[in-house]
Amino acid sequence: MTKLLLTALAMAAVLAGPARAQPRSDPDWPCVQRKVASLSPGQFWTGPDIAAAGAWGDDNDAAVVAQKIASRRTELTEVDPLLDAYVATLPSADKGQRLTRVYAGVFEVLNGERNKVMNGITRYAQGQRRMAERIREEADTISQTKDGPSAADAREVSKEQSDIETKFAWDRRIFQERSQSLTYVCEVPQLLEQRLGEIARKIQARL
Template sequence: MTTPLRRLTAAALAALLAGASLAPQAFAQGAQAPAAAPAADGPKTPLPAPTPRAAQPGGDRRAAADPDWPCIQPKVGALGYGQMWSGPPLEQALETWRQDEAVADLVPVIVARRTKPEEAAAAIDKFAKDAGAEKNAKLTLLFAGAFEELNTTRSAILAGIERYARKQRALSEKIKQESLKLASERKDMATQNSPEFQQKEQARDWDTRIYDERSQALTYVCESPVILEQLAFTLGREIQARMD
């Protein structure tokens, strides 16, 4: 059975790339709002404070404290290919790889996360054999295309994570203000028992639930840039292994 969290993680990643915010519809259909809970000062799982980390060589590896970066993993900007590619320079290949039809067709296949490692390796192997005397040049174009596509996707995810974090902070502040207002109104017994108060309390609890579910989804989303970086290294190794 699919859990609400698994449904939400997929929705969260799509929302990141689209720049959208998650709404109650991201939860299972027919889900009920949580029962009223005692007033609190804010969400149960506030965003973690960013941790400063030392800069690393290779690419735009920025790790300075960033209020918009909520992940435990250090923020690594645009990747540099120097650490994952020891073949010919890629400057020209990065400009021309789309002009080669075979390369342009294969790149989306090998960078797709649904493609298994052994399937990508087999596709690269066949591509290298079909390239004949142009094998090295064609493989260079292939890595250039894969590297550029992965870098572009990573950049979109990084920007999405930062948007996500800003929305979480805004929601956290909203929950805090809702809780303070409810705590003040709870002092009046007549107000506390009114339908309006119950609706406000339920709305606060629903916001808290959304915040907590988003925070769990963020753990999954934060792994995506690292996974794509690892894939770039893997593809670089597989492609270079077939070069003369």
Template sequence: MSARSTRTVLRAAGLALATALAVVPAAAQDGAQPRDVPQGFVVPGPAPTNAPEAGAAGPDSPTPPAAADPMSFAIAPHEGTTDWPCVQRRVESLTPAQIWAGPDLALADGVERTPEMRRLVGTVIARRLPLDEAEAMVAEFVASRPQAEREATAAALFGDILTALNAERSQVMDGIERYGAKQKELATRLRQENAEFFAMQREEGADAAAVEEARQSMVWDTRIFNERRASLTYVCEVPTLIEQRAFALGRAITRAL
């Protein structure tokens, strides 16, 4: 594959990450905390309500590999054996048993979903909204209901929040997995390009200018690969943020009863 074709594939993979990822869990209820996202890094999510504010800077770019070893990136074992590229174990969905200590969710069946409740759900699941504000909003909504209606209202509100967050989380995980598959494919292609480059070096009478151009291409393409892999480290924290939000909102609703 030519250097130009490889760069085209790399750009396409980067675009796929930006457009396809919409965010993966840890045990938030056990006190687990995701790593801080670097200032300016855009956490992916469904636009517009769940997309955080865009920033100007991303994580620091890795230093390009040395010319003598343009394929010095090391793909972790989990990246080489599966399309799921995150260290966190993949869990398909959050269940009420993991994060809900309130009334039986079956009570939600008899609750009318008013426009006010639907708007509230859409507002509080948005990661753009600070979590403490979201907690206050759901607590105020539940506390404002007549005492006889509060448990059913709380069950309905939490059930709708969990459904919405699970749907968002599934989109994110699917996007992360697609990106992991792309990165594996790119790694394979870069290794092939690397082998061709060193074969060219060993040829007698090889054109020095052509060898140098191939070397520069390899260094650049490998740098792009590593930068995108560094970004993926932070992307993998997003489902954790979703789980934490679901747990915190459920706890706030329960406390308002």
């Protein structure tokens, strides 16, 4: 087996490795992190019943606060002052219900963002798998040309082979760059979960 083909197979193994390490996992999930397909509000919330609090989108003030603190542009250090300012405007009798609506809004925003990232990772992995297969085919074609009976007597590499080698080198570079980017992308769902959990704790501390 030639060096080119070994390289192609090794690159494919890098992509497939995390999936093989997780029994019965989604073959389109390339991350080392365990895949959690969906979240539920109760995973992060021990406060009042969310359904009984009413639709958060119908409460304009709660919706504004929820969207503001859910945004990753808002630092977690800014969340406490924003919540304190909101709580200061609430009658004591309404505080639990209104804060629950804020949490419901934060959950919906962050969970929706997380779902988009999860779907994007799946599409990313599918694209990488297709590219890995193409790289294997290109490496095999190059190897067959070089190892064939007529290759030893050839003084020049044919234009067709040169084009294949150029495409192979380009595809390999793209594959490697995307694999490196995937390391960061795979962390995003977990970072969103951590943000959601931290905000939930901050809201519950003010109930």
